[in-house]
Amino acid sequence: MIEVRNLNQTFYTAKGPLKVLMDINLDIPKGDFVAVIGRSGAGKSTFLRTLNGLLIPTTGSVVVNGTDITRLPKRELQKYRRTVGFIFQQFNLVNRLSTLDNVLHGRLGYLPTWRGLLGLYGEADYRIARQQLERVDLAAKENARVDSLSGGQQQRVAIARAMAQQPTLMLADEPAANLDPVLSEEVMRTLRRFNEQDGVTVVINIHALDLALKYAKRIVAFKRGRVVYDGSPEQLSEEVVDDLYERKEMLA
Ligand SMILES: Nc1ncnc2c1ncn2[C@@H]1O[C@H](COP(=O)(O)OP(=O)(O)OP(=O)(O)O)[C@@H](O)[C@H]1O
Numbered sequence: 001m002i003e004v005r006n007l008n009q010t011f012y013t014a015k016g017p018l019k020v021l022m023d024i025n026l027d028i029p030k031g032d033f034v035a036v037i038g039r040s041g042a043g044k045s046t047f048l049r050t051l052n053g054l055l056i057p058t059t060g061s062v063v064v065n066g067t068d069i070t071r072l073p074k075r076e077l078q079k080y081r082r083t084v085g086f087i088f089q090q091f092n093l094v095n096r097l098s099t100l101d102n103v104l105h106g107r108l109g110y111l112p113t114w115r116g117l118l119g120l121y122g123e124a125d126y127r128i129a130r131q132q133l134e135r136v137d138l139a140a141k142e143n144a145r146v147d148s149l150s151g152g153q154q155q156r157v158a159i160a161r162a163m164a165q166q167p168t169l170m171l172a173d174e175p176a177a178n179l180d181p182v183l184s185e186e187v188m189r190t191l192r193r194f195n196e197q198d199g200v201t202v203v204i205n206i207h208a209l210d211l212a213l214k215y216a217k218r219i220v221a222f223k224r225g226r227v228v229y230d231g232s233p234e235q236l237s238e239e240v241v242d243d244l245y246e247r248k249e250m251l252a
C-alpha cells in the first residue's frame, strides 16, 4: 500500500545542511501496525510528516496505492490528505467547541469549503461522527466542551475525529506522551481496535518501548536518520535496542 523509496530529507539551516532522513526504503502493507522508535532527533516526526504529504522530501518518493504523493498538485494532495488521519501529542482539539463538533471536523475534507465554514454538515456526517464517538465510549459527552474532558478522553476524541475521516492510513505522533500509563494503554488499545476492526493502517511514533512492543505488529527503528531495524517486536534484540539508544556509549 505504501512504498517509500530512497527517501532523503535534508533541511538547510543557518548552520548548514542537516541530513535528517537518509535512504529510507520501506513497504507498508494495508492493515499493518508499525511503531517507529528511536532517540529524540532521529527523524521520526519528519518521516511521519512526509507520509502525510506535509513535507516534500529532498529526494525519493512515497507511493501510496500507486500514486507518488510527493509530486501531487495541491488539489490532489488535499484529496489524499483527507484519507489520512493524524493524531498528535497535544490532541490539537478546538477547546471552546463541543466533543461532537470536534469529531465533526474530521468530516470537513468531504464538504465543500463554504459548507464547512458554516458548519453545515450533512446527516451522514453526524451519523459517522456519532458512531466514532460511540466507539471511543464518549457518546454521553457529545455536548460537553471538549476542554472539560480528561487528557485520556481528549485523546480519544482526537482518535474519533481522525476515524470520522474514514482514513485508510492513521498516523500518530507520540499520542500517549502526555498521558499516564493507564491512559496510554487505553489509547494504544483504541488504535489497535481500529486497526483490527477497520483494517486501517497505523504508523505511530512512540518513545515508550514497552507499548511499542506490546501493541505494534512491526517495529521500525530510526537512528540518526537511518533505519537500523525493521521487523517483528519479538525479534528486536537487546543488542539492537542498546545500540539504538546508544546505551553502551553512554556508559563508556
Ligand atoms: N523544518 C525543519 N527545519 C530544520 N530542522 C528540522 C526541521 N524539522 C526537524 N528538524 C530537525 O530534524 C531532526 C529530526 O527531527 P524530528 O522531529 O524528526 O525528530 P524525532 O525523531 O521526531 O524526535 P523526538 O523524539 O524528539 O520527537 C532534528 O534535529 C530537528 O531539529
Ligand SMILES: [Mg+2]
Pocket: 044, 045, 046, 173, 205
Ligand atoms: Mg518527534
